[in-house]
Amino acid sequence: MDTPILNEGGAGSPDADLIKNSTTADFMRDVVDASMTVPVLVDFWAPWCGPCKQLTPILEKAVRAAKGAVRLVKLNIDDHPEVPGQMGVQSIPAVFAFQDGKPVDGFMGALPESRVTAFIARLVGENADSGADIEAAEAALAAGDVNMAAQTFGEILQNDAENAQAAAGLAKCYIKTGDLARAEQTLALVPPAKAESAPVTSAKAALELARKAEETGDVEELRAKLAADPSDPQTRFDLALALNAGGDRQGALDQLLTLVKENRAWNDDAARKQLVQLFDAWGPADPATSTGRQRLSSLLFA
Structure with a gap:
């Protein structure tokens, strides 16, 4: 029915x-x-x-x-x-x-009903008790003040060990400093009921991207390699990951969207899939996500 x-x-x-x-x-x-x-x-x-x-x-x-x-x-x-x-x-x-x-x-x-009820209770409780602190921590992280962000996220977790948004934020702080092992350990502490929440999913995607970026190489070397052979899809893909790791989200978008446009079928649609992972890592509220989704849709449905 x-x-x-x-x-x-x-x-x-x-x-x-x-x-x-x-x-x-x-x-x-x-x-x-x-x-x-x-x-x-x-x-x-x-x-x-x-x-x-x-x-x-x-x-x-x-x-x-x-x-x-x-x-x-x-x-x-x-x-x-x-x-x-x-x-x-x-x-x-x-x-x-x-x-x-x-x-x-x-x-x-x-x-199930119990988890939906817990989700709502957590949402209301976290908004009341620590929403302002989390917003301040995320603003600090976005501004590059990783130490301040990590300290605030850590204080929130001391008072609320199951705060998934704070755990995800702290994990992203570790990712920013290159401490991927501690980022993974922090995410492992998130209760199973909150493991699929949007902030945790975003942090997990950011962690996977950071691991990929470790294997891609230097940005300038990749630029030179791509300039020598603009048709090389792997180099363009690697350059996108390296650019994202360096904070150049627009550059990463440009490279992957170019790859989608010129060679979408390459490596089982890898460029489009990588874009989706970037959007997950950046989060739905990030302007780069909105811009990227619009540009990707224009290519796919033109």
């Missing part, structure tokens, strides 16, 4: 402010703007998706039980593919948590 997933919580429903269906046109209002005052869960689903039919009623029940601490917005990806496409949704069901206008957590697949 498919009826529960189509419950829209219309204007006359007591759930109207808690649970609603949205569209591409209304996504900014229903999700981004609304999340400035209360966390908003976005449920990406489709009518043909069996696991979605299992998950959505569980989400609705958990959101009602939270009594206004969180809202749920459902988006049918068949009718409205633009937003999930920009956010890199590869499979459904996919749930993203928005807070302060940006995605802060999420998970894939149909989780």
Whole structure:
């Protein structure tokens, strides 16, 4: 029976402010703007998706039980593919948590009720207790102040050992300093229930990229090699990884998108797959991710 997933919580429903269906046109209002005052869960689903039919009623029940601490917005990806496409949704069901206008957590697949309830409780609790500290730590990391970021993430973890966002942030600090072993150890401490959350997935992708970058070589040497043979796909691929490791995200995008355009089939679609991993590592809120996804879509669907 498919009826529960189509419950829209219309204007006359007591759930109207808690649970609603949205569209591409209304996504900014229903999700981004609304999340400035209360966390908003976005449920990406489709009518043909069996696991979605299992998950959505569980989400609705958990959101009602939270009594206004969180809202749920459902988006049918068949009718409205633009937003999930920009956010890199590869499979459904996919749930993203928005807070302060940006995605802060999420998970894939149909989780049992206990894990959905724990996810919401963690989201609300972490936003209340440590959201400002995490935002400050992430800002410090983005600004290159790795020591300050690591110290703040570490303090958060001392008070909340299961804070997946802080663990992911601390792991990224270790990655920045080249201590990949400690980054891996930090991610291994994340509880299994949070291992698929968006921040942890991003940190894992960043760790794998860092390992690949260790094998690629020097940027200038790769540039010279590519200049000598512009048709060499492996050198262009390696240069993209080296550029990303050096912080040149735009340069990495340019090289991989060129490879997609000129030789997409190379190495089993490796350039496109590498772009997806970059987007995972950078996170959906990063401007490079948004730009890269748009440029990739233009190439694939031109």
